[in-house]
Amino acid sequence: MAKNLLIVESPAKAKTIEKILGDDFEVKSCYGHIRDLEKDDMGIDIKHNYKPRYIVPEDKQKVVKELKQLAKKSDEVWLATDEDREGEAISWHLCEVLGLDPKNTKRIVFHEITKPAIKQAVAKPRLLDMNLVNAQQARRVLDRIVGFELSPVLWRKMSMGNSLSAGRVQSVAVRLIAEREREINAFKPVSSFRIEAFFTEKDAQGRPVTFKAEGARQNTAQAAEQFLQSCMGAGYTVKDIQVKPTKRSPAAPFTTSTLQQEASRKLGYGVSKTMLLAQKLYEAGHITYMRTDSVNLSDTALQDIQGQINNQFGNKYVQMRKYKNKNESAQEAHEAIRPTYMNHHTVNDADSKRLYELIWKRTMASQMADAELEKTIAKIAVSTNNAELTATGEVLKFDGFLKVYYEGRDDEDMGDGDDEEGVLPPLQKGQQLHFKEMKATERFTRPAPRYTEASLVKKLEELGIGRPSTYAPTISTILKRGYVEKRDKEGIKRDLRIMVLRNNQLYKTVENENTGAEKSKLFPTDLGLVVTDFLNQHFDDIMDYGFTAKIESEFDEIANGKEQWTKMVDEFYQPFKQDIANTLETAQRIKGERELGADTETGKKVVARMGRFGPMVQIGDANEEEKPRFAKLKSTQSIETITYAEAMDLFRLPRQLGLFEGSEVMVNIGRFGPYIAHDKKFYSLSKDIDPYSITLEEAAPIIIEKRQAKDERTLKVFEKEKIQILKGPYGPYIKQGLRNYKLTKEQQEKAASLTIEEVKAIIDNLKANPPKKVARKKK
DNA sequence: CAGTGAGCGAGCTTCCGCTTGACTT
Numbered sequence: 001m002a003k004n005l006l007i008v009e010s011p012a013k014a015k016t017i018e019k020i021l022g023d024d025f026e027v028k029s030c031y032g033h034i035r036d037l038e039k040d041d042m043g044i045d046i047k048h049n050y051k052p053r054y055i056v057p058e059d060k061q062k063v064v065k066e067l068k069q070l071a072k073k074s075d076e077v078w079l080a081t082d083e084d085r086e087g088e089a090i091s092w093h094l095c096e097v098l099g100l101d102p103k104n105t106k107r108i109v110f111h112e113i114t115k116p117a118i119k120q121a122v123a124k125p126r127l128l129d130m131n132l133v134n135a136q137q138a139r140r141v142l143d144r145i146v147g148f149e150l151s152p153v154l155w156r157k158m159s160m161g162n163s164l165s166a167g168r169v170q171s172v173a174v175r176l177i178a179e180r181e182r183e184i185n186a187f188k189p190v191s192s193f194r195i196e197a198f199f200t201e202k203d204a205q206g207r208p209v210t211f212k213a214e215g216a217r218q219n220t221a222q223a224a225e226q227f228l229q230s231c232m233g234a235g236y237t238v239k240d241i242q243v244k245p246t247k248r249s250p251a252a253p254f255t256t257s258t259l260q261q262e263a264s265r266k267l268g269y270g271v272s273k274t275m276l277l278a279q280k281l282y283e284a285g286h287i288t289y290m291r292t293d294s295v296n297l298s299d300t301a302l303q304d305i306q307g308q309i310n311n312q313f314g315n316k317y318v319q320m321r322k323y324k325n326k327n328e329s330a331q332e333a334h335e336a337i338r339p340t341y342m343n344h345h346t347v348n349d350a351d352s353k354r355l356y357e358l359i360w361k362r363t364m365a366s367q368m369a370d371a372e373l374e375k376t377i378a379k380i381a382v383s384t385n386n387a388e389l390t391a392t393g394e395v396l397k398f399d400g401f402l403k404v405y406y407e408g409r410d411d412e413d414m415g416d417g418d419d420e421e422g423v424l425p426p427l428q429k430g431q432q433l434h435f436k437e438m439k440a441t442e443r444f445t446r447p448a449p450r451y452t453e454a455s456l457v458k459k460l461e462e463l464g465i466g467r468p469s470t471y472a473p474t475i476s477t478i479l480k481r482g483y484v485e486k487r488d489k490e491g492i493k494r495d496l497r498i499m500v501l502r503n504n505q506l507y508k509t510v511e512n513e514n515t516g517a518e519k520s521k522l523f524p525t526d527l528g529l530v531v532t533d534f535l536n537q538h539f540d541d542i543m544d545y546g547f548t549a550k551i552e553s554e555f556d557e558i559a560n561g562k563e564q565w566t567k568m569v570d571e572f573y574q575p576f577k578q579d580i581a582n583t584l585e586t587a588q589r590i591k592g593e594r595e596l597g598a599d600t601e602t603g604k605k606v607v608a609r610m611g612r613f614g615p616m617v618q619i620g621d622a623n624e625e626e627k628p629r630f631a632k633l634k635s636t637q638s639i640e641t642i643t644y645a646e647a648m649d650l651f652r653l654p655r656q657l658g659l660f661e662g663s664e665v666m667v668n669i670g671r672f673g674p675y676i677a678h679d680k681k682f683y684s685l686s687k688d689i690d691p692y693s694i695t696l697e698e699a700a701p702i703i704i705e706k707r708q709a710k711d712e713r714t715l716k717v718f719e720k721e722k723i724q725i726l727k728g729p730y731g732p733y734i735k736q737g738l739r740n741y742k743l744t745k746e747q748q749e750k751a752a753s754l755t756i757e758e759v760k761a762i763i764d765n766l767k768a769n770p771p772k773k774v775a776r777k778k779k
Numbered sequence: 780c781a782g783t784g785a786g787c788g789a790g791c792t793t794c795c796g797c798t799t800g801a802c803t804t
Contacts, residue, residue: 009798032798039793059799086797140795147794155792159784163792170794279799291797469796477794611784622785630784670781682781728804740804 002026005074006108007067007094009081012283013113017080020118026074028067033086034060035093037140042148046573049566050141056097064097071098076106078125083109084331085559088129089136095128102128112298112335113288135558138565142551142572143168146542149580153538154531157583158590159612164531165481168548169466169474171535174483175543176459177451178524178532185641187447192217193224193499194443197380197389198436199236201425209425210436213380213391221497224440227387228501234384236433242377246394250365250401252295252323253336256468257461259290262362264454265408267354270486270520271453271472277352278337286347287339287359291468293461294332295323297366301338305367308342313403319369329464329552338363361405368401376424380433393424410455437502444494450521453486465548483528485635491517526615526639530592538583542576597644604628606647608639613671615639617647632669649692657696665699667691678703715752723759725751734759741766 004025008014011029018027035054037043045051056064071077077100081087087109095102106125110117150166158164195215203209218224254262256275263274278290297305302320309318325332339360347356374397380389396402451459457471466474478484491514500507524532536543544550551572557563593609596617604620611618611630615638620628631650633642654668663679674691676683676699683706685691689698715732716725724735732751734741741763743751754762 011799029798033796034798036796037794042794063798082797090797136796143795145794149793151793165793167794283799467796469798474795609784613783616784618784628784632784668781671783672780675781677781684781726804731804733804735804742804 003075004078005067005070005076006078006080009087009090010289012285013289016113016285017118020113020115021122025078026070028070029063030067030081030090030094031060031063033090033093034064034067034097037144042144044141044144050569050573052137052141054093054096067094068098071100078122079105079107079128080109080121082333083111084333085132085136085139085555087333088132089140092128092130092133102130111294111296111333112300114298114300116300117298129559131561132559134565135555138558138568139551139555141565141569145569145573145576149576150535150539150542153580153583154534157534157587158531158610160527160610160614163481165477166531166535168542169460169470170477170481170483171532171543172463172465172545172547173456173460173474174478174524174528175532175536175545176456177478177484177522178529180448180450181524181529182640184447184450189444189446191442191444192219193221193440193497195224195227195389195438195440197231197236197438199391199433200436201427201434203423203425211391211393211422211424213378213389215387215389215438218440221442221499225499225506227385228438228440228499228506230385231382231387231438231501232384232506233504234382234435236389236435237381237383238378238427238429238431238433239381239388240379241427241429244375244377245397246373246375247370248373248400248402249370250321250368250405251362251407253297253338253363253366254359255293255295255336256291256471257293257457259337259359260457260471261410261454262358262408263355264452265410266358268520269355271457271475274355275472277355280349281347281352281356281359284347284349285340286344286352286356288337289334290337292332292334292337293325293327293330293468294334295325295336296332297336297338297363301335301342302367304342305338305363309364309368313368317368317400317403319400320367323366327461327464329549336363365401365405368404369398371396371400371402372398375421376427378424378427391424391427392421394421395423410449410452410458437500439501440499442497444515446515450518450523452521456522463545463548464552465545478528481527482525483531485523485525486520487523488520489516489518489523489636491515526592526610526633529638529640530590530610533592534587534590538587539579592639594639596642596647599648606644608633608642608647610639617642617650619651652692655691657694657699660696660700660703665696665703667694667699676703681707683707716754718756718759721756721760723756723763725754725759727751734762736763 002023002025006017006021006025006027007030008017008027009030009032011031014027014029018025021027035056038053038055043053045053077098079091079094081090091107092102094100095105105128107128108121108125110121147165147167151164154164154166194217197213197215198210199213200208200210218227259278260271260274263269275290278287281287282290306318306320337359345360347353374395376393378391380391382389453475456475460466460471479486493512494515496511496513498509498511541547554563554568558565558568591609593607596606596608598604599606599619606617606619608615608617615633617631617633618628620626622628629651631653633650637646654666657665657667660678666677668675668677669691672684674685674689676685683703713727714724715727725732726735731743731748733743743762747762
């Protein structure tokens with residue numbers, strides 16, 4: 001048994017560190033936090049100065065037990081959790097649980113897993129920083145209070161669904177998406193005309209090339225036409241040429257957030273997928289820790305990278321750089337995300353290969369030379385008016401870091417169109433140019449694009465909201481709660497007016513472009529919109545984009561010993577408690593109602609609103625004699641944008657399609673989406689089928705096919721006992737009523753031949769000895 | 780499973796941040 005027990009957070013780190021420290025140390029991991037607030041009654045004694053009630057959660061008991069035993073046998077326990085607020089708190093919890101005295105337990109920290117860093121840390125242990133621990137307690141308690149007092153308000157005031165939630169991070173994330181959507185809905189595109197003139201000249205090799213020059217944008221079609229007319233028969237002369245050297249520098253090495261952004265832009269990955277693959281790479285020892293906000297690289301790594309660049313591209317491509325974090329809220333407990341060995345250009349694992357190569361390239365580029373460019377700007381005079389055209393070209397003089405990597409961009413330009421700059425042919429001042437044509441193209445301004453998962457993470461990080469470990473889970477939460485949906489949107493066609501001046505003639509045409517198409521973007525649901533409105537109205541302070549930044553600076557005060565954590569929490573809680581009480585007492589139930597007009601047939605009011613089961617439209621009022629009619633909105637419709645005509649169209653269901661096999665075929669939309677009802681059986685319709693337009697001829701094969709699929713799934717039926725043996729994706733299983741019973745491997749093999757007695761015995765046995773409950777994720 | 784759209788009121792839900800596997804119908 002080693003004399004020393006050293007505890008870190010991550011098991012993969014433990015392995016590496018154990019190798020570095022040798023036989024005197026046994027290195028174990030505590031797998032993150034080992035204690036958390038109890039869930040009952042918030043886990044906080046508010047009346048006793050916010051005293052937290054901590055418990056060891058079910059899934060941490062095993063690791064705590066093991067650490068306790070090891071701690072007892074060791075001479076000395078070293079706490080080597082991450083150097084940030086959470087890491088300090090984890091160390092304190094370890095003291096509490098393992099019975100260590102914080103006043104003399106050795107606490108060490110390192111920001112990189114390298115031999116010198118670890119050795120140095122062990123040589124200079126310090127003690128636990130209780131101020132930092134208290135800052136974490138304030139953070140934890142405040143988040144618990146906000147979440148556990150705000151969520152119940154929603155349960156009371158929302159007519160639909162339970163398990164709604166609100167919190168400091170998730171509610172603001174939804175707000176960002178909701179606001180962006182409304183910005184887009186309210187956006188009025190404005191058109192103007194881009195003026196481009198095309199000329200043909202000879203390039204350095206004497207080959208004719210066409211290049212373009214831009215004129216001042218014209219605001220109306222009339223102005224554009226006038227301008228083109230005014231150029232009729234003109235000569236074009238190069239008036240001035242400027243050549244400017246420019247540089248481009250590489251981006252900083254990856255943090256969690258930038259990795260998620262680039263993997264989204266270049267590989268099309270969602271943030272969860274990126275993190276899953278990164279975790280695999282980390283566990284296999286290929287990359288450093290993937291949840292980090294630091295752009296720092298260790299000296300060891302820098303040397304490795306420099307050597308690699310030198311080997312591969314030569315010394316003139318090397319340019320060592322230190323990057324600074326732009327983000328104030330960064331805690332920098334780890335290194336940037338980088339390969340552990342730069343001479344490994346790739347990995348064998350097919351899934352994570354592309355992500356690894358992205359990390360490798362980004363890391364290399366970060367220490368490479370600037371790319372050197374030469375920008376040429378030519379001003380061109382028009383003989384028939386005093387307009388000036390500008391041609392720009394860019395030539396790469398030295399590729400530098402671009403040899404391996406360039407950073408992607410979110411497409412956020414506001415409709416100015418593509419600015420790609422090619423190479424200009426050699427031009428002389430005073431040169432007469434060979435005019436080809438001039439084109440005026442209508443361009444529309446565009447609203448800001450909807451968020452992708454990754455661009456939302458970027459925004460949250462800018463606001464200092466959330467942490468590397470929570471970006472992906474936060475997005476999962478708001479999707480799971482139904483506040484937000486990730487989907488595509490089809491664009492709509494729009495006419496573009498185009499005018500061309502060629503051979504002294506003016507031609508006018510109309511082309512069309514597709515606008516507003518979106519792929520894999522985040523859309524707020526009606527639920528997300530109404531909940532956001534409600535929270536904004538009653539809890540504007542918490543919904544404020546600066547709220548987290550504000551309390552973070554107070555946590556800093558606590559960490560610096562200038563403020564008591566319980567006092568800070570109390571100053572937040574007193575007014576918050578009042579807001580909660582006022583809201584519960586006075587706020588209306590959340591309906592999100594919007595009036596669409598009056599039914600032309602009955603004159604009754606038509607409204608769109610939230611109902612118990614989601615967004616719907618309603619004709620008539622509950623107080624009227626005749627019952628109102630209801631219809632659910634389609635998934636792509638929204639209370640905020642649905643029109644009267646679209647609403648009335650929804651009342652076309654249920655539809656009778658006619659007879660099939662002697663029974664009536666009906667389509668409708670139910671609790672679980674569109675379905676066909678036929679002969680007392682129900683068949684769900686897939687997404688691509690429209691229940692409003694499906695015909696009997698289309699419905700019949702669906703009935704046959706679905707009926708057959710169901711038959712194939714069914715291995716055996718015991719009618720009397722209402723027990724079925726069904727085939728699922730994990731093999732055969734037993735279904736009785738709503739409950740499923742799992743079969744063992746042996747039972748699965750003879751599933752089709754099981755007798756009713758055997759089946760009953762299996763059920764009885766499973767009821768008596770239920771399979772051990774694992775901390776199962778709730779739906 | 781295939782309705783409902785309001786309200787009664789059991790009993791339940793819920794936060795953010797650290798970490799990984801176990802388990803799915």
